[in-house]
Amino acid sequence: MTATVSTRTTAALTAESLTVRFGGLTAVNRISFDIxxxxxxxxxxxxxxxxxxxxxxxxxxxxxxxGRVMLGDRNVTGLSPNKIANLGVARTFQNIxxxxxxxxxxxxxxxxxxxxxxxxxxxxxxxxxQRHEEKAAHDAALELLDFVGIGKTAGEYARNLSYxxxxxxxxxxxxxxxPSVLLLDEPTAGMNPRxxxxxxxxxxxxxxxKNVSILxxxxxxxxxxRVSERITVLDRGETIAEGxxxxxxxxxxxxxxxxxxxxxxx
Amino acid sequence: xxVSDIATVTQAPKQRRSFVKPSMRWPLGLLVAAVAFxxxxxxxxxxxxxxxxxxxxxxxxxxxxxxxxxxxxxxMCAVGLNVVVGYAGLLDLGFVAFWAIGxxxxxxxxxxxFHTLNFRFFGSAFTKVNEIPGIHINxxxxxVAAGLICALFGVIIGAPTLxxxxxxxxxxxxxxxxxxxxVFYNGNNVFGKNxxxxxxxxxxxxxxxFFGFDQTGALTWKDLGPFDALPKFVIFVGLAxxxxxxxxxxxxxxxxxxxxxIREDELAASSMGVPLMPTKLKAYAIGAVAGGIxxxxxxxxxxxxxxxxxxxxxxxxxxxxxxxxxMGNVWGVTIGALVLAWTNSTALPQVQKAITESGxxxxxxxxxxxxxVALAVLGVVLMIRGVSGGLLPVFIGVLVVxxxxxxxxxxxxxxxxxxxxxxxxxxxxxxRREGLIPEARTRLVLREQERTDAEGLGAxxxxxxxxxxxxxxxxxxxxxxxxxxxxxxxxxxx
Numbered sequence: 001m002t003a004t005v006s007t008r009t010t011a012a013l014t015a016e017s018l019t020v021r022f023g024g025l026t027a028v029n030r031i032s033f034d035i036x037x038x039x040x041x042x043x044x045x046x047x048x049x050x051x052x053x054x055x056x057x058x059x060x061x062x063x064x065x066x067g068r069v070m071l072g073d074r075n076v077t078g079l080s081p082n083k084i085a086n087l088g089v090a091r092t093f094q095n096i097x098x099x100x101x102x103x104x105x106x107x108x109x110x111x112x113x114x115x116x117x118x119x120x121x122x123x124x125x126x127x128x129x130q131r132h133e134e135k136a137a138h139d140a141a142l143e144l145l146d147f148v149g150i151g152k153t154a155g156e157y158a159r160n161l162s163y164x165x166x167x168x169x170x171x172x173x174x175x176x177x178x179p180s181v182l183l184l185d186e187p188t189a190g191m192n193p194r195x196x197x198x199x200x201x202x203x204x205x206x207x208x209x210k211n212v213s214i215l216x217x218x219x220x221x222x223x224x225x226r227v228s229e230r231i232t233v234l235d236r237g238e239t240i241a242e243g244x245x246x247x248x249x250x251x252x253x254x255x256x257x258x259x260x261x262x263x264x265x266x
Numbered sequence: 267x268x269v270s271d272i273a274t275v276t277q278a279p280k281q282r283r284s285f286v287k288p289s290m291r292w293p294l295g296l297l298v299a300a301v302a303f304x305x306x307x308x309x310x311x312x313x314x315x316x317x318x319x320x321x322x323x324x325x326x327x328x329x330x331x332x333x334x335x336x337x338x339x340x341x342m343c344a345v346g347l348n349v350v351v352g353y354a355g356l357l358d359l360g361f362v363a364f365w366a367i368g369x370x371x372x373x374x375x376x377x378x379x380f381h382t383l384n385f386r387f388f389g390s391a392f393t394k395v396n397e398i399p400g401i402h403i404n405x406x407x408x409x410v411a412a413g414l415i416c417a418l419f420g421v422i423i424g425a426p427t428l429x430x431x432x433x434x435x436x437x438x439x440x441x442x443x444x445x446x447x448x449v450f451y452n453g454n455n456v457f458g459k460n461x462x463x464x465x466x467x468x469x470x471x472x473x474x475x476f477f478g479f480d481q482t483g484a485l486t487w488k489d490l491g492p493f494d495a496l497p498k499f500v501i502f503v504g505l506a507x508x509x510x511x512x513x514x515x516x517x518x519x520x521x522x523x524x525x526x527x528i529r530e531d532e533l534a535a536s537s538m539g540v541p542l543m544p545t546k547l548k549a550y551a552i553g554a555v556a557g558g559i560x561x562x563x564x565x566x567x568x569x570x571x572x573x574x575x576x577x578x579x580x581x582x583x584x585x586x587x588x589x590x591x592x593m594g595n596v597w598g599v600t601i602g603a604l605v606l607a608w609t610n611s612t613a614l615p616q617v618q619k620a621i622t623e624s625g626x627x628x629x630x631x632x633x634x635x636x637x638x639v640a641l642a643v644l645g646v647v648l649m650i651r652g653v654s655g656g657l658l659p660v661f662i663g664v665l666v667v668x669x670x671x672x673x674x675x676x677x678x679x680x681x682x683x684x685x686x687x688x689x690x691x692x693x694x695x696x697x698r699r700e701g702l703i704p705e706a707r708t709r710l711v712l713r714e715q716e717r718t719d720a721e722g723l724g725a726x727x728x729x730x731x732x733x734x735x736x737x738x739x740x741x742x743x744x745x746x747x748x749x750x751x752x753x754x755x756x757x758x759x760x
Binding site: 059061080081082083085086090091093097098099100101102106109110111113114115116118120123124125126130133134137157159173174176177 | 511516518522526531533534537539548552707710
């Protein structure tokens, strides 16, 4: 397993007693969690358990009531989402949030914004360094699209891509940030079992070739069990179990949490 | 070599058919129109015998040089507003403020307004100007200064307000436009100081030193007086071209992509490392620069600055130009600005004049009202019958009634103009929302169905593995297939 060399700590990202409150409601309550360097870990739990809230808290979209987030050695608590993104935490969204009226290539290039430097005047005058930077961005974008397997769609508007390709484009866009941590929010939602299985391999390939540590929120248990090295189970904003796939499968509280939920549903 | 030669030969007919590269059609077309227009007025002014009288009269009536110059000022401002509204998706109802600030910058820096000072910098060389004290700075320098001042104001206004969401932002910009107007309107006494001469405005503004023509039509280097509209036309075409060119270049670059991303989805954009506030502020500032340039050009056009030219309705007209022309597309916005400015300044007054002169306004007005009512009734009947196209006759009918009513009323020209103007806007929004020449993206969103929506539905139905089922299933078969084995068993993608 390849690991990022620059950081000394063993975790790519650490959350310490993270708490998010909406008014009087505590959506995420003192969750401590870490993503090991080069690891693939999952976050599961019934609907409303606080998984996506936890994600949004990590990426700076929500204000933390308590706790802190460390990216390697660096404290990123309270930074704005764009700063956290540029420091190396990339994410995808549960309900795809691409820039629909931009082409696949442009979508990927948007995420390179923070890595590019050319200003307004060099853009107007098309200075040599600006052209060079644009060319590099173009090449990098095409390479990323090829990597996720949708190189042919570079010129298509994102909203016209098929569902699966949109999911792939979201990953390509996230990877354009050159992240050290990749957060995938229900990446296989809406995929059929075969597509989900292919996706599992894809996650491994991303981890190995792009040197990222991956955190996954997932509903599809078969995917979770296959892909994760460690699973954390949330219920009502709290951690109720943590361990390898086999441990989680055997865990009474986990099954209870899910069955309890099924009792209220339908 | 030979292979490529053959390829060129076989492709040759195709290339010949498209004489001009598609991307160059608009700029070349507009350039040709500008040159033709310039040549006409050049010969008309200096070699009157070269132009047939009837043609000359027609042009002076329907395409006067002064109204085209004014339309070009509108182009600069509309293209600037397009950066804010079309690119970054921020609704701005007070854009005229930047136009005004640019205009007053010209007023302050190019006139005898500050009569206690006497500062000159390559300014106008009219003997009269040389005798008047005040600040007399060269036109091109003032352009840059106005751009910078407007950018600064853009940031000052934008910084506290751009956190607001669309509707609230629109209201704040509306207020900003009104405040700016009021400040200049009542600017003859701001805490005892005169900053704008109030309702009288600042006149005259210095002339521009530029290439002009003497009585024989020969090219000279001179100060452009009030009758040198033709050289000003050249300057305005140049300025408009620069503004258009710059805005298109910026759109294609890093900043333009960030604007579009924000327009599409703010949250996703910020999660992809695009800083929201700085990016929006840049849109505001860059749009303001174009507004400032337009302001200075307008001050030159009318040789002065008057607060009444910066009313709220100009903001709305500019916004209408952007929307009608095709939001986000510089060519569309340019055409929209030219057409609307021309309609306002020339076409509607000409139509009204022609009707009034014919002396038939009562007859024509009555006929129009009758025809309009008939059309509207027909439309309503169609709609009741369930025919989908019924809305069109209703609105055309209403439009015709409005025009006819205006003729019968014989009211002041402006009210008639705005009636027509407003009705055209309503019609456009009903039948061609994307504008005259829309950006491909806008057309897409308004005219084509979205794939994701439909597939999202299908995907939901296909989603046959609810988590509960999977978990209980796996929980029952604990120790079934080990995770690693399953990964190895799958065929690798690609």
